[in-house]
Amino acid sequence: MISMKYQGFTFEKLKIASFDFTCCEGCQLQLANRESSLLDFLELLDIRNFRELSTEKNNDYDIALIEGSLSREDEVERLQAIRRQAKTLIAFGTCACFGGVNSLKNKFPLQESVAEVYPGMQIDTMPVRKISDVVKVDLSIPGCPVNKEEVERIMVHLATGSLITLPNYPVCFECKAQLNTCMFELGEICLGPITRGGCNAVCTSGKTPCLGCRGPSEEINMPAFIELVTERKLSPDDLQEKMAFYNAFEEFCDHEA
Amino acid sequence: MIYKVIAKSEFKRFTDALLRDNTSFGPRQVDTDSRGTAVYQFLPVSSSDDVAFDYTATASSAKHFFLPFREELSRFTFNDQEWDQQITYEANPIVLIGLRACDISALNILDDVLLNGHFPSPYYLAKRKNTFVIGIDHLPLPDCFCKSMSHHTISTGFNVFCSDIGEDYYLSINSSKAFNFLKEFETRDPHDDDNCRLVERRKIISNSFLSEVDVTALPSILDIEFDSPVWEKWGNKCLNCGTCAMVCPTCYCYSVEESFDTDLKGASRQKKLYSCNLVDFAEVAGGHNFRPKNGDRLKYRYYHQHRGFAENANQQICVGCNRCGRACLAGINPKDVINDLRMEKESCLTNISSSPDRI
Numbered sequence: 001m002i003s004m005k006y007q008g009f010t011f012e013k014l015k016i017a018s019f020d021f022t023c024c025e026g027c028q029l030q031l032a033n034r035e036s037s038l039l040d041f042l043e044l045l046d047i048r049n050f051r052e053l054s055t056e057k058n059n060d061y062d063i064a065l066i067e068g069s070l071s072r073e074d075e076v077e078r079l080q081a082i083r084r085q086a087k088t089l090i091a092f093g094t095c096a097c098f099g100g101v102n103s104l105k106n107k108f109p110l111q112e113s114v115a116e117v118y119p120g121m122q123i124d125t126m127p128v129r130k131i132s133d134v135v136k137v138d139l140s141i142p143g144c145p146v147n148k149e150e151v152e153r154i155m156v157h158l159a160t161g162s163l164i165t166l167p168n169y170p171v172c173f174e175c176k177a178q179l180n181t182c183m184f185e186l187g188e189i190c191l192g193p194i195t196r197g198g199c200n201a202v203c204t205s206g207k208t209p210c211l212g213c214r215g216p217s218e219e220i221n222m223p224a225f226i227e228l229v230t231e232r233k234l235s236p237d238d239l240q241e242k243m244a245f246y247n248a249f250e251e252f253c254d255h256e257a
Numbered sequence: 258m259i260y261k262v263i264a265k266s267e268f269k270r271f272t273d274a275l276l277r278d279n280t281s282f283g284p285r286q287v288d289t290d291s292r293g294t295a296v297y298q299f300l301p302v303s304s305s306d307d308v309a310f311d312y313t314a315t316a317s318s319a320k321h322f323f324l325p326f327r328e329e330l331s332r333f334t335f336n337d338q339e340w341d342q343q344i345t346y347e348a349n350p351i352v353l354i355g356l357r358a359c360d361i362s363a364l365n366i367l368d369d370v371l372l373n374g375h376f377p378s379p380y381y382l383a384k385r386k387n388t389f390v391i392g393i394d395h396l397p398l399p400d401c402f403c404k405s406m407s408h409h410t411i412s413t414g415f416n417v418f419c420s421d422i423g424e425d426y427y428l429s430i431n432s433s434k435a436f437n438f439l440k441e442f443e444t445r446d447p448h449d450d451d452n453c454r455l456v457e458r459r460k461i462i463s464n465s466f467l468s469e470v471d472v473t474a475l476p477s478i479l480d481i482e483f484d485s486p487v488w489e490k491w492g493n494k495c496l497n498c499g500t501c502a503m504v505c506p507t508c509y510c511y512s513v514e515e516s517f518d519t520d521l522k523g524a525s526r527q528k529k530l531y532s533c534n535l536v537d538f539a540e541v542a543g544g545h546n547f548r549p550k551n552g553d554r555l556k557y558r559y560y561h562q563h564r565g566f567a568e569n570a571n572q573q574i575c576v577g578c579n580r581c582g583r584a585c586l587a588g589i590n591p592k593d594v595i596n597d598l599r600m601e602k603e604s605c606l607t608n609i610s611s612s613p614d615r616i
Contacts, residue, residue, distance in 0.1 A: 011521070040520035156517045169499055169535045176503035176584075177326035177530075179287075179298045179317050184586055187291030193496045193586060218536045221496050221551065221587075228496075228586050 011159050017049035017061035018092070019082060021075050022102050022128065023068030026145045027093030028052050034148040041152055044159050059085060063158065065092040069099045070129045083135040088158070091131045094144040094213045094246050099130040101144075103247035130247075139164060143199060144213035144246065150198055167197040168218040171210050175201035183209045189234050191242055194220040194249070215248040222252050258412070259430040261444040262451050268419070268426050271442045272305040272354065272391075279389070281352040282322065283308040284315055299353070308354055313398055318506030318580060319353055319360050323367065323384045326503070326530050330380065330513070333524040348383035354391040359401075359576040361392050361415050362408035363506030366574050370509060380528075389434065392418035394458070396465050402592060403577035404463065405470040422454035470592045471599060472573065476564040478598060483556075487597045492552025494587040499532030501558065501581035501589070507574040508532065510561075533558045559594060 018028050032038065032053060047054045048061040064086035070076055083089055094100045105113050106127045114123045131137055141151060150166075157164045167173075171192035175182075178201050183190035190209035192201070196217040203210050229239050243249040263271065275281070283302040286295045286309050297312045299319050331344045356364075364385070371381040392415045403409045411418065416435040419426040427447065430436050447455070502508040512531040517524050531538060534554050539547035548554045562575040575591060582590025 037519045040518075043520065152519050153516060156519055156521070159521070160517060162517075168537045169532075170497070172496070172498035172500050172586075173503065173532065173535065176317065176500050177321075179300075181288040181290065181296045181316065182584070182586070185290040185296065186288065193498050217497075219497060221493075224494050224496055224587050227494075231588075 013046040014044060014155065014159055015046045015048055015060065015062040016065065017047075017059075017063070017082075017086075018052070018065040018067065019049075019078075020051075021066065021068030021079065021096070021131075022071040023093065023095045023100070025052065025067065027067045027095075027143070028065070030145045030148045031151065034152070037152065041155065044155050061085065062087045064089050066090065066096050066131050067092045069095040069102045070131070070134060071102060071105070071126060072124050073126060074124070076134055079131065079135055088138045089131075089135065091137045091140045091142075093146050094142055094215075094248065096131045097140045097142045097248070098215055098250070099128050099247035101246060102128045103130075104244070106247075107244070128247075140166075142166075142196065142214040142248075147199055169197050170217040170220070171195045171197050171199065171201050171204065171214075173197050174199070175204045177201075178205045180204050183207075184228070184232060184234075187234075189229055189238050189242055191249075193228070194222065194225050194252075209242070211242055211245045212248045213246050215246075216252070220252075259436060260447050261428045261430060261439065262422075262425050262447050263428055263439075263442065263444045264425050267443050269305045271439065272308070274441075275352055275389075275391075275438065276302055276304055276307070276354065279352045280349060281354060282319075283354040284312040285309055286312070299355075302354065310355070310393065312355065313395070314357065314401070314578065314580070316580070316584065317504045318363065318578070319356055320363070320367070320506050320508075321530075322351065322353060322388060323364065323381055324509055324511075324530060328380065328528045330526045330528050333526070335522055335524075346379040346383040348387045350387040350389070352389045352391070354393075356390055356392045356415070357395055357578075358392065358411040358418075359403040359406075359408045359578045360506055361390060361411045361418070362403075362576045363578070364390070365411075365414040366507050366572070366576065367509060368414070369572070370574070390415040390417075394418070394420045394462060396462060397467070398579075399467045400579045400582060400590070400592070401466065401577065402468040402470045402579060404466045405468075405472055406573065406575060406577035408576040409462065409466070410459065420455055420458055422451060422458050425451070427451060427455045427458075468579070468592055470577070470595050472563065472595070475573070475595065479560055479564045482598050482601060485598060485601050487594070487601050488552040488556040489550075490552075491589055491594050491597070492550060492555045494589055495534060495551040495555050496587050497534055497536050497551060497554070498586075499535045500584045500586070501534060502532030503530065504580040504584045506576060506578060506580070507562075510538075533561065555589070555594075559591075562591070563595070 020028060029052060047056055048058040049056060064082050066089060091097045095102055110125060114125060141154060154164055174197045175192055180201060183204055188209045190204060191212035192204060192210040194216055195210050195212040196214040199214060243253055281302050282299045284297045285300045285307060287298050288296040290296055297309060297315045298317055299315050302308050331342050334341045371378040416432040418429040510531050510533060511528050513526060513528050515524060515526045563573050565572045565574060579590060
């Protein structure tokens with residue numbers, strides 16, 4: 001048994017596997033970033049299957065990181081098999097948690113999308129679904145890409161058996177700590193007030209409005225948010241487009257628009 | 258207090274020397290908003306040319322130089338069965354130039370809460386004592402209401418305060434450190450004429466306030482209006498984003514988090530400024546939330562700001578800078594909320610007799 005000693009307790013390394021579905025694999029690649037603590041991070045893990053970091057191909061994992069959304073029937077079967085093995089299944093990244101950018105396809109008739117992207121080819125495809133549409137998800141780590149610092153913290157909590165939480169507050173809270181000028185003051189619609197924080201306001205710090213990759217924060221006040229966009233005479237179409245970008249606000253979107 | 262007058266050109270030499278040789282922060286323009294208004298923040302400066310002396314107000318206060326948004330309180334190191342805790346209160350000396358009277362008042366209020374209470378904060382003390390504060394007076398913005406809170410003038414809490422009297426600054430020197438620095442530069446004792454110009458300047462500032470908030474007996478009105486529908490009305494607008502508390506010069510509430518290092522050989526205890534408007538501010542272990550509604554959370558922010566808590570002797574801690582009102586995307590601001598509460602109170606007065614009956 002590979003283990004670590006601390007204070008008389010024994011922690012087992014996390015037997016982990018990582019799988020990619022319809023995605024760019026950018027979230028998995030994040031796991032190899034933040035080099036200063038990379039070796040310590042890998043010490044926490046017993047990597048059983050993770051094609052970006054290891055040549056191991058074992059199927060005796062406890063934790064499965066699922067990156068990407070589902071856009072083919074065979075992906076559904078593959079995911080169900082992973083679910084049967086994993087004790088903890090983690091939706092890893094915005095595509096897995098909400099469908100992500102891939103979901104934009106769902107706005108068009110399926111065959112129209114195929115004809116546009118793969119003209120004249122036979123493509124096996126289906127409307128994009130998030131992971132929790134198909135299997136039970138035990139934990140979600142949102143972000144496009146995920147924040148490695150947050151992933152590290154969560155893995156430490158998994159290893160030590162501590163409570164795992166994500167920030168409940170919106171991006172604005174962290175944006176103010178960066179002393180950024182509010183994107184609304186600069187005349188832009190920004191999803192910061194309704195999007196879960198934890199990203200350290202990385203986009204708005206670069207003067208790019210938040211597109212909500214981390215999904216809704218707890219108890220968002222949608223009527224107040226829509227009123228703020230209306231009162232400032234900003235475009236309702238722009239609002240709908242931004243909210244639809246990652247499909248993270250599906251339940252709040254105006255489907256008529 | 259010692260009063261001196263310094264020519265603005267000589268003041269520039271003084272600040273150049275000070276800002277060049279010290280880690281310094283002052284107001285700088287960071288953006289122009291969509292209405293064409295300049296946006297300022299306290300940022301690093303290394304010469305007087307970097308400082309926007311004609312700035313209006315910074316979007317965020319100077320609070321975070323004393324209460325950082327995130328601060329490590331202690332570190333823990335584990336070794337076999339034992340552990341060590343390391344605590345340091347070190348703060349490098351800094352210069353803060355360009356604070357307004359209300360900003361300095363805010364520091365005095367934080368001193369009351371964090372230094373003069375039963376449990377003085379060594380973290381705050383280290384930063385406060387190592388900060389050289391240069392205040393500069395200014396004409397109020399249309400929505401400033403610090404005069405209503407009696408924080409538009411200031412007599413303590415700074416090293417030197419500069420009043421703009423035309424060609425010169427009228428200096429109020431409040432520390433031996435500032436006095437000794439200034440010995441190297443050409444200053445003079447104020448003449449009658451300078452005193453007149455100072456009084457005139459103060460009068461102009463005092464008469465320039467366009468916003469007024471009636472805060473008479475506000476603590477008791479807040480007590481009486483605990484169940485007022487006004488809280489729900491304004492609470493329904495609240496986005497729960499905590500922006501108000503972040504930009505506020507006196508909101509000092511915080512949360513504490515402890516986290517293992519990734520190598521599991523150590524841990525860190527961190528303090529993070531928090532806001533009573535965030536949904537989980539009053540959530541406790543087991544998941545119960547004492548303030549589940551926006552209106553309740555907003556109410557307690559106003560209670561803390563305008564009624565005060567025991568730790569600061571039930572004094573109002575709002576200084577009237579209206580940063581929260583300017584930053585709130587939902588348009589919630591102290592002036593409108595307090596006026597609404599007063600209206601609520603006064604609307605019932607028509608139904609009672611003008612004087613009580615004799616017993």
